[in-house]
Amino acid sequence: MNRIITIGRTFGSGGREIARRLAQSLSIAYYDQEIVKELISRSDMADEYIRHVEEKRPLPLLPITTARTFSLSTHVTVEQNLKLYNEESSIIREFAEKGDGVFVGRCADYVLASMKPVRLFVYAAMDSCIARCRLKGNDIEEISDTELRKKIENVDKTRSRYYRFYTGQTWSDKANYDIMINTSGIKDLSLLISGLSAMIDSCFSTD
């Protein structure tokens, strides 16, 4: 069976960088924007629309149960977004069947559950997330820490709702992950990646 690693991450935690470097270190495929690009290429919806709704639950104003049981034919937005999620899940499965890979976000831990992925979750303390955003972000010099904190909280809330809507599970709940990493205290990313690679191997090794 292919070696699949999924990475959930809070905004500003550096989870995407860990995912990318992990894939490099293991010499396996990395899937993040690659999933969205494939989704765009298969859809007749506008690129901007797909990028806007991707990793969001179908209709934020509806309670989860209502959105789930709604008469979809009359609710184009919900229908469209559920269709996008299903297409995205198919793409994730197709990629995973091609070979070993690291998948970022998009409920991949849940979508690929039957392939027994090693499921990582990367998070950090708020101060650390703010500092990372300032280091990496463009055009955020003008944004106050308070505004940045709110933005980070909002993105995480969106991811959390998206995850709960489609999986019925709680995002960031340790029960859904094999290894959770708080990046606030990491001082040497290369060392982290090499250690993490071995830890991941310890979950696969006798398969």
Place this chain on the structure above:
Amino acid sequence: MNRIITIGRTFGSGGREIARRLAQSLSIAYYDQEIVKELISRSDMADEYIRHVEEKRPLPLLPITTARTFSLSTHVTVEQNLKLYNEESSIIREFAEKGDGVFVGRCADYVLASMKPVRLFVYAAMDSCIARCRLKGNDIEEISDTELRKKIENVDKTRSRYYRFYTGQTWSDKANYDIMINTSGIKDLSLLISGLSAMIDSCFSTD
């Protein structure tokens, strides 16, 4: 500054074994029962009493706030147990000041916070904990899975209350840890330990 590693663990997760093997792998001191033995040697209370109350909050029947603000002089049990906790914390600090070490449980992450420890939390799914208990335990052939599950839940509840009483924090909350490991899927413990050692180094390396 000494390299300090603290390990919180749910019952049956194998956290103690990971702690022991990690200390071996890093060639540093390991503190678990060593803390209790030292506590016994310094106290005039009966060994059995100390072993019974250690890692439990002072008086289970009192709400936390009541026990904290109680007039201690009239409540010998509470007073004794708080004294034991304070003595245990002193022992932990003394050990940590002697040199690098791995500390199991006993709010060591909180007690040693000023020494900036790398804080691990080890947990596992209930089925995995039950299987581990059956593998390691003596005289548990007669205990049903239901009883064993209840025992595991009770030990974890006791640890959780103890941690909350003395630290004011939530036990097993990811915010309080640097690395969290779900042992349910681990297939090669040696590989895990070597990876974990490198991950821990990545938190210390430029100190």
